[in-house]
Amino acid sequence: MAANSFRSRALTALAGLLALSFGSLADSRIEDQAEQFFRSGHTNNWAVLVCTSRFWFNYRHVANTLSVYRSVKRLGIPDSHIVLMLADDMACNARNPKPATVFSHKNMELNVYGDDVEVDYRSYEVTVENFLRVLTGRVPPGTPRSKRLLSDDRSNILIYMTGHGGNGFLKFQDSEEITNIELADAFEQMWQKRRYNELLFIIDTCQGASMYERFYSPNIMALASSQVGEDSLSHQPDPAIGVHLMDRYTFYVLEFLEEINPASQTNMNDLFQVCPKSLCVSTPGHRTDLFQRDPKNVLITDFFGSVRKVEITTETISLQPDLGIMESSNKEDQIDEERMEPLKYAEQLPVAQIIHQSLFWKETAAHLGSWWNNTCVSGAHGAQEPAAVHPS
Amino acid sequence: VPPEVVRGKRAALFFAAVAIVLGLPLWWKTTETYRAPLPYSQISGLNALQLRLMVPVTVVFTRDSVPLDDQEKLPFTVVHEREIPLKYKMKIKCRFQKAYRRALDHEEEALSLGSVQEAETMLAEPQEQSEGSLTVYVISEHSPLLPQDMMSYIGPKRTAVMRGIMHREAFNIIGRRIIQVAQAMSLTEDVLAAALADHLPEDKWSSDKRRPLKSSLGYEITFSLLNPDPKSHDVHWDIEGAVQRYVQPFLNALSAAGNFSVDSQILYYAMLGVNPRFDPASSSYYLASHSLPHVINPVESRLGSSAASLYPVLNFLLYVPELAHSPLYIQDKDGAPVATNAFHSPRWGGIMVYNVDPKAYNASKLPVRVEVDMVRVMEVFLAQLRLLFGIAQPQLPPKCLFSGPKSEGLMTWELDRLLWARSVENLATATTTLTSLAQLLGKISNIVIKDDVASEVYRAVAAVQKAAEELASGHLASAFVASQEAVTSSERAFFDPSLLHLLYFPDDQKFAIYIPLFLPMAVPILLSLVKIFLETRKSWKKPEKID
Numbered sequence: 024m025a026a027n028s029f030r031s032r033a034l035t036a037l038a039g040l041l042a043l044s045f046g047s048l049a050d051s052r053i054e055d056q057a058e059q060f061f062r063s064g065h066t067n068n069w070a071v072l073v074c075t076s077r078f079w080f081n082y083r084h085v086a087n088t089l090s091v092y093r094s095v096k097r098l099g100i101p102d103s104h105i106v107l108m109l110a111d112d113m114a115c116n117a118r119n120p121k122p123a124t125v126f127s128h129k130n131m132e133l134n135v136y137g138d139d140v141e142v143d144y145r146s147y148e149v150t151v152e153n154f155l156r157v158l159t160g161r162v163p164p165g166t167p168r169s170k171r172l173l174s175d176d177r178s179n180i181l182i183y184m185t186g187h188g189g190n191g192f193l194k195f196q197d198s199e200e201i202t203n204i205e206l207a208d209a210f211e212q213m214w215q216k217r218r219y220n221e222l223l224f225i226i227d228t229c230q231g232a233s234m235y236e237r238f239y240s241p242n243i244m245a246l247a248s249s250q251v252g253e254d255s256l257s258h259q260p261d262p263a264i265g266v267h268l269m270d271r272y273t274f275y276v277l278e279f280l281e282e283i284n285p286a287s288q289t290n291m292n293d294l295f296q297v298c299p300k301s302l303c304v305s306t307p308g309h310r311t312d313l314f315q316r317d318p319k320n321v322l323i324t325d326f327f328g329s330v331r332k333v334e335i336t337t338e339t340i341s342l343q344p345d346l347g348i349m350e351s352s353n354k355e356d357q358i359d360e361e362r363m364e365p366l367k368y369a370e371q372l373p374v375a376q377i378i379h380q381s382l383f384w385k386e387t388a389a390h391l392g393s394w395w396n397n398t399c400v401s402g403a404h405g406a407q408e409p410a411a412v413h414p415s
Numbered sequence: 416v417p418p419e420v421v422r423g424k425r426a427a428l429f430f431a432a433v434a435i436v437l438g439l440p441l442w443w444k445t446t447e448t449y450r451a452p453l454p455y456s457q458i459s460g461l462n463a464l465q466l467r468l469m470v471p472v473t474v475v476f477t478r479d480s481v482p483l484d485d486q487e488k489l490p491f492t493v494v495h496e497r498e499i500p501l502k503y504k505m506k507i508k509c510r511f512q513k514a515y516r517r518a519l520d521h522e523e524e525a526l527s528l529g530s531v532q533e534a535e536t537m538l539a540e541p542q543e544q545s546e547g548s549l550t551v552y553v554i555s556e557h558s559p560l561l562p563q564d565m566m567s568y569i570g571p572k573r574t575a576v577m578r579g580i581m582h583r584e585a586f587n588i589i590g591r592r593i594i595q596v597a598q599a600m601s602l603t604e605d606v607l608a609a610a611l612a613d614h615l616p617e618d619k620w621s622s623d624k625r626r627p628l629k630s631s632l633g634y635e636i637t638f639s640l641l642n643p644d645p646k647s648h649d650v651h652w653d654i655e656g657a658v659q660r661y662v663q664p665f666l667n668a669l670s671a672a673g674n675f676s677v678d679s680q681i682l683y684y685a686m687l688g689v690n691p692r693f694d695p696a697s698s699s700y701y702l703a704s705h706s707l708p709h710v711i712n713p714v715e716s717r718l719g720s721s722a723a724s725l726y727p728v729l730n731f732l733l734y735v736p737e738l739a740h741s742p743l744y745i746q747d748k749d750g751a752p753v754a755t756n757a758f759h760s761p762r763w764g765g766i767m768v769y770n771v772d773p774k775a776y777n778a779s780k781l782p783v784r785v786e787v788d789m790v791r792v793m794e795v796f797l798a799q800l801r802l803l804f805g806i807a808q809p810q811l812p813p814k815c816l817f818s819g820p821k822s823e824g825l826m827t828w829e830l831d832r833l834l835w836a837r838s839v840e841n842l843a844t845a846t847t848t849l850t851s852l853a854q855l856l857g858k859i860s861n862i863v864i865k866d867d868v869a870s871e872v873y874r875a876v877a878a879v880q881k882a883a884e885e886l887a888s889g890h891l892a893s894a895f896v897a898s899q900e901a902v903t904s905s906e907r908a909f910f911d912p913s914l915l916h917l918l919y920f921p922d923d924q925k926f927a928i929y930i931p932l933f934l935p936m937a938v939p940i941l942l943s944l945v946k947i948f949l950e951t952r953k954s955w956k957k958p959e960k961i962d
Binding site: 066100101102103152156159160161164168175176177208211212216285330331333335337338340343 | 629707709715716725747757760761763793794795797799822848851852854855859912915
């Protein structure tokens, strides 16, 4: 009896072990698949950072954009994949007491201008038309590569905009506006041509949430610094520079990003919590209904950083050091040199000819003049002796 | 009724008539966005295009390869068609057209030589085969041309040799084997799936391994030598000679696939972004495989690849580690050092670490002169170049002898496979672009289509149709050229700067513009029309009452 019960217990234990191992095997496979599903599927990262306001008192907008630029570069996106548009030059502004710097923290703690900043669209080139051209790719031919957004269907793009805005529009350069419908249409054009895999849109302006209300293309996540009807406020003025250095929302986003490194696993839900109403005074908003993945599975580095997929090279092909071809090509070079005739230079400045020509024209002019005098002035009296004309 | 009132009524009616009949249509016509006519029906027809990829195969039978009564039936043609099961909206069918014929005298002579390489050289001279076509020679079952255990041989120049069989069903059996060999040399499902990887909806994540370069008109290849420690290493590399000897022949063989330009540079004090770790067991430094992805970004900004050209750039970096971190090895996932000491990133390029021979440090003082062994370096770089282009090992049928690539590093039928894949990819891209343009025009109403954009669209549609025809008739070279033209035209049409002509006017802005113009004119007309209508209705009702 005891033996039977022991055997049955052993069998059940064995069955249990087997079930567990199968379960864990299936589990790991499901986990692999699940992990794959939650991963982003992008292979490169781009960033379009736009500051839309000019004039010295809008220093904070340039500082906002440059601090996002700095974070994005630090986390790995190279300059060739960043399109930076700054509508005014604060670092070299005549009113900047510390030229070549743009500070984001008071007491000049952090210079976000750095010494390797690469501004692609500067000053008056930052217009609504250029911005839309960059997004949709319809740039005029001859635009240099650094001014193009050469993204493809596996690119994750971060778009950051800051400036002065209102309900449904964002002001560019104090002279024109971009409306939320234009922006939504531009994103739709990008989607139709599959110019992005996923898009993160961050906007730090007054009533920023109105700018993402009209999006209708898939795979877009949007964050804004304030709701419709609220103003986004600036952070702190610096007494030495004399202007407000940063906006609150971007200031706290920058602090949040300073703690991220290329290998960190922080996800988007943490970014949504940045800058609560107590710190920001306005209520930041976000929109994720167009986004396919759950925000808690989206890593910050999916948009702010750039990690490349890499494979180890295991194969080589075999080459022979082929000296024969090398020698024959040398001989060809020599033959070419022998056949060429010695070069002659054309005369660069034929001085003699120039003087001769000027003398020639002067003489003919003098002759013509005297003939004119004789025939017209003297009238029908016949040709007189032409006066002797000396070239002067 | 006083005549002034009648005149007044007629005047009001006349004004209204002019405004409505002439004015409204004129205003409508002059304010609509200009759209040159586009072939919408043809564009939607492209989505349902059936691509038939024809591979012409010539099968040459020698005297003793098949039974005599089968030989009497020669020459004839057999067609084998198969649909490739891909979840793509275009149906792709693969058609092998096998033309069976008897061997000519010089072919019999060549195939009776000692080794298969000699036979090939003799056979290759008379004709150059066109792109996409294959020739299979069937020799007798016991011929000594191939090694005993091998059933077939795939050569580097679009030829294959196969053993025949003396059997009743000889043609059927040989036919199946020929299809296997022909598929390995031209088209399989893998090749097409990799080509269409960007267009297939599923499996975005697993196809990372097979991510060849996107098809483009040209490519820029940059070789960079990174020397972070010039105080210790005085590195010299004969890059011009190496490019001329090894890279240029390879690129010449690939020249049908695009324009290539090569340049090189040397960068000093360029560090890798990752600190290598020290391995005391082998007293060397190593880079673990999980840190490799972080190596590329810090160094890429120094490469200047964005200034090179508008074509996609492939970067090949040769890194000579600094004295403090020598020797440096790359470890794979299991911790074993990689034999090639190199890694690559799809669609970007490759990096190889070149360790200086420790013997060089013995005699001389720093800086030590280092002559880079370009053969070893180019072997790795060319292998990476092949991988980046998606030229991979084919799936060989069993018992098949495979001759490696020739001195150029590329077999001609590998180029054909690339051209097949690229043609299909180009057609898919062009169709997607045209379809997206049509959809966009439907969704956003104020995109202007000028005449030259419309002509580009027509050209693109014509090129897609031509490419499909050429593919169906087996002319690979002209099909590839047509497909490239289709992509160029469609991209030019889609990305034409003039499409962004009109910025959006929201409805309230439109009202704000039109109301001051139309309202002062419209109100009197409408009111007088209403008045006329009421009066005429009263005058109709009046006679009834009297009667």
